[in-house]
Amino acid sequence: MSKGGAAKRVKRGEAREGGEALARKPVDQLTMDEAAEELERLAEEIAKHDKLYYQKDAPRISDADYDALRKRNDAIEARYPELVREDSPSQRVGAEPAAGFGKVVHSVPMLSLGNAFDDEDVTDFWNRIVKFLNLKPEDELAVTAEPKIDGLSASLRYEKGKFVLGATRGDGREGENITENIRTIADIPQTLKGDDIPDIVEVRGEVYMAHTDFEKLNERQREAGKPVFANPRNAAAGSLRQLDPKVTASRPLRFFAYAWGEMPEMPSDTQSGMMEVFAGWGFTINPLFQRSTSVEELLAFYHDIEERRATLDYDIDGVVYKVDRLDWQSRLGFVSRSPRWAIAHKFPAEQATTVLEKIEIQVGRTGAMTPVARLKPVTVGGVVVSNATLHNADEIERLGVRPGDTVVVQRAGDVIPQIVRVVEDRPRGEKPFKFPDKCPECGSHAVREINPKTGKPDAVMRCTGGLVCPAQAVERLRHFVSRNAFDIEGLGEKQISAFYEDKLIVKPDDIFTLEERDKTSLKKLKDREGWGATSAKKLFEAINQRREVELDRFIFALGIRHVGETNARLLARSYGTLENFETQMRAAADPESAARADLLSIDGVGEVLAEALTDFFAEKHNLEVLDGLKKAGVKAIPLEAQETDSPVAGKTVVFTGSLERMTRSEAKARAEQMGAKVAGSVSGKTDLVVAGPGAGSKIAKARELGIEVIDEDKWMEMAAN
Ligand code: IVH
Numbered sequence: 001m002s003k004g005g006a007a008k009r010v011k012r013g014e015a016r017e018g019g020e021a022l023a024r025k026p027v028d029q030l031t032m033d034e035a036a037e038e039l040e041r042l043a044e045e046i047a048k049h050d051k052l053y054y055q056k057d058a059p060r061i062s063d064a065d066y067d068a069l070r071k072r073n074d075a076i077e078a079r080y081p082e083l084v085r086e087d088s089p090s091q092r093v094g095a096e097p098a099a100g101f102g103k104v105v106h107s108v109p110m111l112s113l114g115n116a117f118d119d120e121d122v123t124d125f126w127n128r129i130v131k132f133l134n135l136k137p138e139d140e141l142a143v144t145a146e147p148k149i150d151g152l153s154a155s156l157r158y159e160k161g162k163f164v165l166g167a168t169r170g171d172g173r174e175g176e177n178i179t180e181n182i183r184t185i186a187d188i189p190q191t192l193k194g195d196d197i198p199d200i201v202e203v204r205g206e207v208y209m210a211h212t213d214f215e216k217l218n219e220r221q222r223e224a225g226k227p228v229f230a231n232p233r234n235a236a237a238g239s240l241r242q243l244d245p246k247v248t249a250s251r252p253l254r255f256f257a258y259a260w261g262e263m264p265e266m267p268s269d270t271q272s273g274m275m276e277v278f279a280g281w282g283f284t285i286n287p288l289f290q291r292s293t294s295v296e297e298l299l300a301f302y303h304d305i306e307e308r309r310a311t312l313d314y315d316i317d318g319v320v321y322k323v324d325r326l327d328w329q330s331r332l333g334f335v336s337r338s339p340r341w342a343i344a345h346k347f348p349a350e351q352a353t354t355v356l357e358k359i360e361i362q363v364g365r366t367g368a369m370t371p372v373a374r375l376k377p378v379t380v381g382g383v384v385v386s387n388a389t390l391h392n393a394d395e396i397e398r399l400g401v402r403p404g405d406t407v408v409v410q411r412a413g414d415v416i417p418q419i420v421r422v423v424e425d426r427p428r429g430e431k432p433f434k435f436p437d438k439c440p441e442c443g444s445h446a447v448r449e450i451n452p453k454t455g456k457p458d459a460v461m462r463c464t465g466g467l468v469c470p471a472q473a474v475e476r477l478r479h480f481v482s483r484n485a486f487d488i489e490g491l492g493e494k495q496i497s498a499f500y501e502d503k504l505i506v507k508p509d510d511i512f513t514l515e516e517r518d519k520t521s522l523k524k525l526k527d528r529e530g531w532g533a534t535s536a537k538k539l540f541e542a543i544n545q546r547r548e549v550e551l552d553r554f555i556f557a558l559g560i561r562h563v564g565e566t567n568a569r570l571l572a573r574s575y576g577t578l579e580n581f582e583t584q585m586r587a588a589a590d591p592e593s594a595a596r597a598d599l600l601s602i603d604g605v606g607e608v609l610a611e612a613l614t615d616f617f618a619e620k621h622n623l624e625v626l627d628g629l630k631k632a633g634v635k636a637i638p639l640e641a642q643e644t645d646s647p648v649a650g651k652t653v654v655f656t657g658s659l660e661r662m663t664r665s666e667a668k669a670r671a672e673q674m675g676a677k678v679a680g681s682v683s684g685k686t687d688l689v690v691a692g693p694g695a696g697s698k699i700a701k702a703r704e705l706g707i708e709v710i711d712e713d714k715w716m717e718m719a720a721n
Helices: 017-024 032-055 063-079 119-133 211-223 232-240 245-249 271-281 295-311 326-332 393-399 470-481 493-501 508-520 533-545 551-557 565-575 578-587 594-601 607-618 620-631 664-673 697-704 712-720
Strands: 103-105 143-149 152-159 162-168 174-176 200-208 254-260 290-292 316-323 342-346 350-363 368-380 383-389 406-411 418-422 446-450 457-463 548-550 635-637 652-656 677-679 688-691 708-710
Touching (some): 017 032, 063 368, 063 383, 119 326, 143 342, 200 271, 254 271, 316 326, 368 406, 383 418, 393 457, 548 551, 551 578, 578 607, 664 677, 688 712, 708 712
Parallel strands (some): 548 635, 688 708
Antiparallel strands (some): 143 316, 152 162, 162 174
16 A cells, blocks of 8 residues: 655654654564554554545655554564454455445445465365266366456446446445445446346456556656555555545546346356356456366466466456356355355465574464464565464474574465475574473473374474463453454453453453452552543443353353354354353263264264363363353353244254255255254254155154154255245
8 A cells, every 4th residue: 555645754642652662672672562562553553544544535654654564563463473453454354444435235245265375276176066066077067267356346236227336345244335436437337238237237346457557657646746656456445445536537447347246137147158248238357267167277277377477467366266157156155255166276475585593482372382483584575574483393393494594484465474495505503493392481281182083193282271371361361352252342462461460350250340340449440551531431331231242252252172253153053052052061071971972963063173162161260261251240142043934943954865956065054054953863853854865774763753854855945945
């Protein structure tokens, strides 16, 4: 991003002496606490300048000063990856809707794409599709390929052929209303061409700036004494989000159509057909778009584009593949927020060479001890990198890397920098690195857990200290209040660390008794450094608002190993209430118990997850946390089923025998979408068995238990309604 305006340094009104000194301290000399403080200051400062630039159109610092702030933020985050804040400028996907633009809720969400990084990932993608759809050798699978444009996606709505609404992607669910700015883009038709235009049409694609136009624009900027843009993407972003459409009109933006949103009447049944329709309506489609019928053809296309990349007049960062048949696209559906039927094959990351000065150990929320390489700072892809993750002891061994070695580092997208290899023909480090067997934070023993699946030791060394380990306690508390968990505003890493240090909050329930204790405390929150009556009141309000959260958030917040958001949701759906979940998990500690069998019968729960859950509930201090929360009046709200009006909502379904019209994964995905729980075995809890040919003992068992059994045709009927 580039910034305009006079190079006037802004004074931070309330900055303390210490803060000013901190702002000048070299990144590699910052302690963890100082780094946390700096990241907070930078997040605030950068957000302020973003607002001045984008929303008020009144920047107050120069481009270079702004870039320096962002670089410092990135460098601190690279050094302390565990301190990355949720509101960090590096974490913002696109910008939040600016106050100056209205908001638009997308009628169909604007999703993102999964990534493939090498040829093998693409072959896996192809094979996954064949398997999911259960394609026979005689079935032709066609997949389209086109460049991945490095611009900004936009959604354009037409009613009765007239352009009525343009929106940015935003967070995918909600974007900004940029209708008037879109109207200024010559590539985008105001009225769709042709006679047979459906009443409602939403075309999606990428707004970008061509290289030649970008050069000309910067030339104009220079002549007018205005700041130049750093790259075409930033220029396009800055231009599209201008509050004054006249400014946008003076910027040479272009548009490639490649997808759609709401489209009640589909004018074609293939991806490639849709592209032809778009062209017919008057949109520009990418001229390199092609349709292939083998993975070899896709890869040849990718490598050809990679070679021609520098000769194209626009920036691209990879190639996108999409299944051509739309009925297959809808059968394939989505995983989380990306389609199963499409993938982005990214171009390789940028690399640089530097010296690894030392290896330090960081302890994470779950006690995982991660080695971090401290590097001699080096610029990789425009960002200064001074740290890289080494993952674990095996990785250090695999790379054969020693402190003092010259190494190749790489950055891939937003991923934390990595070490690719040691440069052998440079002087090598003297001593191999010895991985510590004690936690550097609390001195507890570190162990390598045995992976229950393989029976082999895990790659990760873990501190056994739990909540007694400060690294884990603070991390666990931070996780507990984080956005997808309890989501308590105003309780960030910095506050949690300070409260933890003063023993005000050492376990989750302390958060909810903070206000009560504060009333009788001699040192009140409002009198603490950095706090006042208003901010203390705000924090108590934020806490009080979160005394009841959805069960999946509650489960996720507990920080149980292997329980991310997806598993938390699965467990919340399966067990319904917190009380039931807790009782069942405690009962499941007995490997022979019915509770354990039930847990393992949930589709998606394997031995590793079951073990992690029962281990967690077997720990006294974890039960104390749950009790403490209950005593503090914290409640979990049960989740609602996805499709509450479907005939199988809230029911447990078992698929058995061979299914002929769909694959097992497809059937499972659809049933879950309809609000059902899918189990692998028939038990007293089963409500419905869908049996294909060859189903044996499960049908017998179902009959015995008086459970309804239906065939695949009947299921398809239910699923279609
Ligand atoms: S298809 C449901 N095609 O990449 C998938 N996306 O990571 C819809 N992008 O947000 C996207 N070129 O901004 C698609 N030819 C292309 C693309 C493309 C660029 C961007 C788009 C999207 C992101 C996904």
